[in-house]
Amino acid sequence: MPQPAEPPGVNDLAVVAATVNGSGSQTANNAIIRAIFRMGIPVNGKNLFPSNIQGEPTWFTIRVSARGYSARPTRVPILIAFNPRTADSDLAELPPGGLCLYPGDGPWRPARADVVAVPLPVKELAAASNVEPRMRDYVANMVYVGALAALIGIELGELRAALAHHFQGKARPVEQNMAVVQAAHDWFAAQGVASPFRLRRMDANAGMILIDGNTAGALGAIFGGVSFLAWYPITPATSLADALASYLPRLRRGPDGSPTYAIVQAEDEIAALGMAVGAGWAGARAMTSTSGPGISLMTEFAGLAYFAEIPCVIWDVQRVGPSTGLPTRTAQGDLISTYFLGHGDTRHVVLLPGSVGECFDFGVSAFDLAERLQTPVFVLSDLDLGMNLWRSAPLAYPAAPMDRGKVLSAEELERLGRFVRFADPEGDGIGARTLPGNPHPLAATLSRGTGHNERNVYSERPEDWKANMDRLGRKHETARRLVPQPIIELEEGARVGIIGFGSSYDAIREARDILRAQGLPTSFMRVRALPLGEPARDFVSRHRICVVVELNQDGQLRDLLRLHCPEHAARLLSVAHSDGLPLTADLVAGAVARLL
Amino acid sequence: MPQPAEPPGVNDLAVVAATVNGSGSQTANNAIIRAIFRMGIPVNGKNLFPSNIQGEPTWFTIRVSARGYSARPTRVPILIAFNPRTADSDLAELPPGGLCLYPGDGPWRPARADVVAVPLPVKELAAASNVEPRMRDYVANMVYVGALAALIGIELGELRAALAHHFQGKARPVEQNMAVVQAAHDWFAAQGVASPFRLRRMDANAGMILIDGNTAGALGAIFGGVSFLAWYPITPATSLADALASYLPRLRRGPDGSPTYAIVQAEDEIAALGMAVGAGWAGARAMTSTSGPGISLMTEFAGLAYFAEIPCVIWDVQRVGPSTGLPTRTAQGDLISTYFLGHGDTRHVVLLPGSVGECFDFGVSAFDLAERLQTPVFVLSDLDLGMNLWRSAPLAYPAAPMDRGKVLSAEELERLGRFVRFADPEGDGIGARTLPGNPHPLAATLSRGTGHNERNVYSERPEDWKANMDRLGRKHETARRLVPQPIIELEEGARVGIIGFGSSYDAIREARDILRAQGLPTSFMRVRALPLGEPARDFVSRHRICVVVELNQDGQLRDLLRLHCPEHAARLLSVAHSDGLPLTADLVAGAVARLL
Amino acid sequence: MTTTRAPLNALGLSRADYKGAASTLCAGCGHDSVASQIVAAAFELALPPHRVIRMSGIGCSSKSAAYFLGRSHGFNSLHGRMPAVTTGAHVANPTLIPIAVSGDGDTGSIGLGGFKHLLRRNVPMVYIIENNGVYGLTKGQFSATADRGASLKYAGVNQLPPIDLCAEALIVGCGFVARSFAGDARQVRELIKAAFCFHGTAVIDVISPCVTFNNHDESTKSYSYGKAHEEPLHDLTFIPHYEELAVAIEPGEVRDVRLHDGPVIRLRKIGADYDPTDRMAALTLLERARAANEFVTGLLFVDEHRPTLAETLGLGATPLAELPAELLRPSPEALAAVNREFM
């Protein structure tokens, strides 16, 4: 896909739309992205929005990159200054030679000589839509869509298709919006503004899709057989539950038309995980989705599920913490707290999707792992991955059949003649379970968070406790082998390895290209799950220095890697940065270079 | 104090009283311990009790050691077999040549030829008490007190004094119980049972006290100025709150007789910490006490208090986890989860008392640290330290005046003319706060768990977030210097260092004596707080190998040390063992020796 | 499987088949009496043990889930969180019949929010609160149902008014609310039988004395108080529907409450007539009893019109937990169609 033969500016540009939230600009921005996508050009959007419903500033950054870079761009040469409150500072961010489109009939005027600023007659153009006056504000955003289309060359046909996609084919709103787009496009084209930034149709997106991680994760859960979702609303995880609520009715009906799933909005996150634990215990594929504060509240139940060995899946779409923090900004700060979630000695299985495709894949496999390992499985996504639109190969149908783990039916019990819930005949630390409702007289057992022996009978005997914990330790070793292994890209001659996880993949990829261009080849490992395994140790051992790049304050993956391979602890360095924004390639490249 | 000149068996013995819980044996056992203590001989008791109110087995181990060892003994040569249900297995534990006292009028008979078993006519002797029949079961325990007194030579005068202590001087119960003790003593003396184990009066306890860690911690809080306790019952932390409830009324009345404190039993642990946070915010010295499950529930509030920078003190008297685990057994398993308690990037200040004396000291200083650092301070004790009786130097009156931290009065504000809540003029990461009620017009601020700037105003600006987190990082560095530093015992020629924390100190001390006797000198560091500081790094760097000994499954302090000094990570080895019982010296010495 | 000659129920099971592990509660604990009535009720109703699930939180009361229905699955979960776990289990498999034991601390303190939301969702189950006004397992602190002015050895004097869990259940719309007394074995048993057949959450607040920490005569949660003061609203008999006609009644003396699958709760008048289908009457009764320090027991309220949670969710006949893989994973074509939407 890399085609760097294009002249600079062609299919390599970025636009920021500064608007007021709640004004409907999201429709405009998504239409732009999808239209560019349909032109076959790699594109990505990142929405920077406030923890607020209406009236506060929001910035939507669109990055077009022939090479497929999707990290947050450092330089954004095109500004759509549609929020007078932030326009001055937005303008100040514009590099010299940049372009600024703004409402000429609004209160704000740009005051910079080194940029090209074009006032748009917004009200006049918006009137082209013929919508009722109270809707005018919404369609006003289409003015910048049309102007931008003219400026950089977005095909109007694709814009129409994108709007049709957005309005799910409803003709009227498509026409109304397109009328404004067309008017603005024509008006702008007539102004003769020269632009160094142009789009040119490519073929990079054949067969590709454009999707956000939360929708992909929800679809993964659906194809992974989720049958129960208990959840409590919280940004940025809400859209995952919303996607489940919207796709499940279409995709998951039984032969009699009844749903093969249930969704319960719980009264809080404690209850949400409690319900998932109850349902997982009873044999459903149960999940919950939340973000940091919810994870904190789930601590006690996470420990119970770990210790009583109940399968369930917990999505944590991370935002910035500690505490309520920045609810609408992205971070990778829950890694350590989730891995060790619970008092006493707990260590969880944590999946770390690095792309929307993996949100789907891990959405599926989380259930297999949870039921195979009889344990809660956490999936740590983040706001950037979860709520923004990303290009991806199509979601891939699960290759393997569902793994429902070791469950004994009444017939099997009859054959075995005995049931020892926590026996470990296979040495993998996993005993077979029975489900409630199993009619065999041997099947019943009382699950518990209290100390128990192999037969799950209450026990305070020191030997029983130790044996059980040792077995849980073996199970953790099994998990180490079963979870998705890291993706490793070894580079010829690289003495430096970069390690990352999750959504920062793209910033790292681009940073590695920058470093390579500077004569510093680097290898790369993307960690995809905890517990860490041998490949991670091996990767670290192969490099003189490994730099762990992550979007948090304290270098949490770096710490976990140090614990994992203490013999190499000293050569694990950290680039940890968290300020609410996704990492940029420049920041990563600069920080890595400075460390060396 | 070490006086190993005594012949073996003299002032060096151990007794286990196997009884049924709820039968009143605790009175008998404490009387034995206190009487021996009053004879000037080092003694310690450990109660191994079930999570149950009445009828289940309980074992009380009394260790007498002229050298002052108080770790759980490996060999216990004297068995009081007062629980027929466990008597067979209890007897099996008795080393050859051991002594067994049992109710001769009960259902159980010992079946071992290599021990001396003495049947006691319990009912007959208990009748000596003249108590009403329904109380007979309670005083029956005094039969073994008297018999043991005769067997090993506990002075009856001191037993009487111990009972007077227990019954707070009430004459009648003292007489009734002593009548049984005397009768049993005389009866036993007449049997002519030879015993290799004898007590001989010493002078090791002059000025010493015998106290449990929870009482000491409560007294520490009282002398530390606690003014608000919000708590929720949970074993083994309940007796800490009970001690506060019993001593506060005596020790803390204002001039008008009104209490200078308040205690609220909350509806759960979330509310308990929430109340403490509210009170700490309003200017009280606020605390809560709990154990593992409560710590899990407190996760979200811990993060809020950390991030909103509210002082409060949280005692975690650790029991065995994960989950409900073994509620009445001891462990040191909450170290990592407490240090990182909360989603996002949180790291807390954690104090680790290693003796009852330190429970008192840290009970005091936790408040000073919390108010100085404006942060929640955790104190991690455990069931062994908290609920058992330990010898100690008398509780030492705080040397320093209270440190109320940086609080601006109205007058100071007036002088300053401005108030920036989170400014950091001194570079220690700590801004000055104002308390609600401060009448100065500049004083008001809205505390929050959301992102904020220096002035504590809501902010989503990336720079504000980063600056705030960086300042919290500086505060953590300040904490590193302010918390109690490790106690280090360097041994001539030692290439091996042992590291531990909390209640396992005594097992390690004894283990080091064993290892020394085997020709293996070791140095020792007892960590007393997190975050770890330079002395810890220095200690590790001085030794070829450091073995971290701890009462948990996963080696949590070892992990934190590895993170603290990654350059030495590989030489930090682990002896981690958790089965509900306190560590023994033999286990520690053996495990350390095997590692080398 | 069973070899005793004890009487067998319709399933051919003996009472022993409904027993659990030996109790480790204090001798005389009210919770043990309740447990034996659970055993009796399940035996008499001939409940298939494998369909019943026994659920609990943490406390002496919650421990007792181990002491009945040993052939039933169960979950001894977290303090105050049994409602959430049971909700999940019900949704996963609505054919299961949950019976839960909880304590006044478990339900009234830490679990109060979860309790109310469970009732709001109407998860069909028997919810027994073994109410002793005290935290038994942690050795004698006040719970939220402790009497005002009560005193306990360590905890001192309780200054706060008690929460009435029956009133709490009524106000949030619970359709089966009863109060009983562990010392009144027959009433407890009949109520449990009725509760098992109720179509929704059935709450029974059983005053269940803690003999170790709160059984002194002044406590309204003691045996002596209960024995002296219990005022049953009615004499209550549960009649499985097929026997219905066999019972001759004198008119005016009884009220029959018909449950939706046929069984009948027969309420024989004792003092004043009481209509258990009037929610305000139930609240008024509780308020009057509170003011007059009366200990009223019986079926306070019954109303079966609300749908259960599974019904609200429109679940099909096959429990979610038993769906085969084919129904859990849509086809490759379905995924292809979804993918197309994102192109």
Add this chain to the structure above:
Amino acid sequence: MTTTRAPLNALGLSRADYKGAASTLCAGCGHDSVASQIVAAAFELALPPHRVIRMSGIGCSSKSAAYFLGRSHGFNSLHGRMPAVTTGAHVANPTLIPIAVSGDGDTGSIGLGGFKHLLRRNVPMVYIIENNGVYGLTKGQFSATADRGASLKYAGVNQLPPIDLCAEALIVGCGFVARSFAGDARQVRELIKAAFCFHGTAVIDVISPCVTFNNHDESTKSYSYGKAHEEPLHDLTFIPHYEELAVAIEPGEVRDVRLHDGPVIRLRKIGADYDPTDRMAALTLLERARAANEFVTGLLFVDEHRPTLAETLGLGATPLAELPAELLRPSPEALAAVNREFM
């Protein structure tokens, strides 16, 4: 400090001195109306700003704590946990006057248990629930007070019955329970003034429309519904006690409720007479209104006899938070005496 010529109150402060930061809520949000009535009430009562503390959880409603009383300390705490934080603050310093804003999600869902226990303890404070039947800040999910059958854009149709937070408050013994409507500014303001002077927890459940997510005409939490259906129980006026005699009244037309420090709540009859000191009457009224789909506002219940938490705890005149070190640390002799007990 203030330089405007606006009218000043008894403390010499202007209305502006009681304002907060500029609101970032949606234009027209009911919560902003409530905030301005809080400002008005505090100004008119001449509350010293530094004695007031503004408390909240998380939600649009809770955010609004920033938008009033900018000269008062405050704590915007955790979702559903404001009651605990306020309880602690009250005990630490009972001279502080807490005013709290919460949401129906904050109080009725995640915070329900804490809400009830706060009321049981009777922490003196103004507790305003800005009830819009929806989660505003997370963009439109149902809360526990949503109407049954209500539908929302993403959340679909709500099948569960609403929790009535006034009934919940009444049943647990709250001594001041009112319902109001953000569109009825005067009633909101007078109720807030009365609540500020009430000796205990004063709960005001204000129907406060969410214009963005739940303001369609069918919603009982919309402006249009409220305007069309509000039925005030009475016309309510708060009278600070010194003015009392100046107000001439016609007998039979008003009821005066005297609060313990002297002020009076004057209730002028509108329709039927209503006695707000009868708890069962209040419950009955709510039950009737619920059944008849009526939207009754006003002071439902008032009863000042319960002690506040600080009184229950017997706290002295000096707040714990203001005790000097000498009173916080006993003497060396006291420690010596304690040590001797353990020898």
